[in-house]
Amino acid sequence: MSAGQAAGEAAGAAAASALPRVLSALFYGTCSFLIVLVNKALLSAYSIKYLFMLFSFPSPMFLGIGQMAATILILYVSKLNKVVHFPDFDKSIPVKLFPLPLIYVGNHISGLSSTSKLSLPMFTVLRKFTIPLTLLLEIIILGKRYPLSIIVSVFAIILGAFIAAGSDLSFNLEGYMFVLLNDIFTAANGVYTKQKIDPKELGKYGVLFYNACFMVIPTVIISFSTGDLQQATHFQHWTNILFVFQFILSCLLGFLLMYSTVLCSHYNSALTTTVVGAIKNISIAYIGMFVGGDYIFSVLNFIGLNICMAGGLRYSFLTLRGNSKPMQHGDEENTLPESKS
Numbered sequence: 001m002s003a004g005q006a007a008g009e010a011a012g013a014a015a016a017s018a019l020p021r022v023l024s025a026l027f028y029g030t031c032s033f034l035i036v037l038v039n040k041a042l043l044s045a046y047s048i049k050y051l052f053m054l055f056s057f058p059s060p061m062f063l064g065i066g067q068m069a070a071t072i073l074i075l076y077v078s079k080l081n082k083v084v085h086f087p088d089f090d091k092s093i094p095v096k097l098f099p100l101p102l103i104y105v106g107n108h109i110s111g112l113s114s115t116s117k118l119s120l121p122m123f124t125v126l127r128k129f130t131i132p133l134t135l136l137l138e139i140i141i142l143g144k145r146y147p148l149s150i151i152v153s154v155f156a157i158i159l160g161a162f163i164a165a166g167s168d169l170s171f172n173l174e175g176y177m178f179v180l181l182n183d184i185f186t187a188a189n190g191v192y193t194k195q196k197i198d199p200k201e202l203g204k205y206g207v208l209f210y211n212a213c214f215m216v217i218p219t220v221i222i223s224f225s226t227g228d229l230q231q232a233t234h235f236q237h238w239t240n241i242l243f244v245f246q247f248i249l250s251c252l253l254g255f256l257l258m259y260s261t262v263l264c265s266h267y268n269s270a271l272t273t274t275v276v277g278a279i280k281n282i283s284i285a286y287i288g289m290f291v292g293g294d295y296i297f298s299v300l301n302f303i304g305l306n307i308c309m310a311g312g313l314r315y316s317f318l319t320l321r322g323n324s325k326p327m328q329h330g331d332e333e334n335t336l337p338e339s340k341s
Helices: 002-043 060-080 092-097 100-115 120-127 130-141 148-164 173-196 203-225 228-233 241-267 270-290 299-321 329-340
Strands: none
Touching: 002 060, 002 241, 002 270, 060 203, 060 228, 060 241, 092 203, 100 173, 100 203, 120 173, 130 148, 130 173, 130 270, 148 270, 148 299, 173 241, 173 270, 203 228, 203 241, 241 270, 270 299
């Protein structure tokens, strides 16, 4: 009886510990999906026309500034009202935060530069390299170890992406360089965020607040120098209530996306956050088959998408079951024999 009670308590504890991981991953995936819809409606002439009115806002960098400003304002007001807590600014904050702001700038610039230089299928393939790069950086920087089953799931996602784009393996050296740089910066951002959100460092809210504070001024300068800011100020729909509503909604979703990213990395790992993002992109592709009218069916593409989704779902299953719990290097010898038995 006592053994059964102990087993029940252990199962209950495992379920309780899994719940925050599942909810934070779902929260991140939902926010990431919603902001794609809203931003596409704001920035593009092609979107799901029945959900949002389209405005073709010409200044994506200005929209990013609005999202940073919303993050700063929400967290500052929350800190004043003692809803959240993070350290006050002192000389040690930039040292504690480094190199996140630099990585964020690199991620932003390389991301904007890469999207226009590659076809969408090839861009999707190369962006999947963020996943193994994240895994590699977690091993190097955070000293984590993952079992073979997780590594196989990760590479299944990449294999599926290659198959999905098999009919469009175009080559553009400049585009390849920018998107691979974007992969490196994205992976580094996830891993260093996981490191910095430690309560002994800045915590979740401190990383969000100070990263936005340090980045908003350089982004304004870049926006001004590229003409992005001037295009935003001369945009004709600022008096349109519906446009202003969608712009504010995008800014709020930008804050929620940054918060959900940090939350997912806190309860899971940077690798899990990256995989959830990949599953979200695959889900958007599935939805695009039925809604929107711009999906062109091909057998290779459909097979590749299914392999990607299978790899993502297997990773999710292994994570929830606990097999992907990262191991420190010193624990590897104790854990390895159990996996063989």
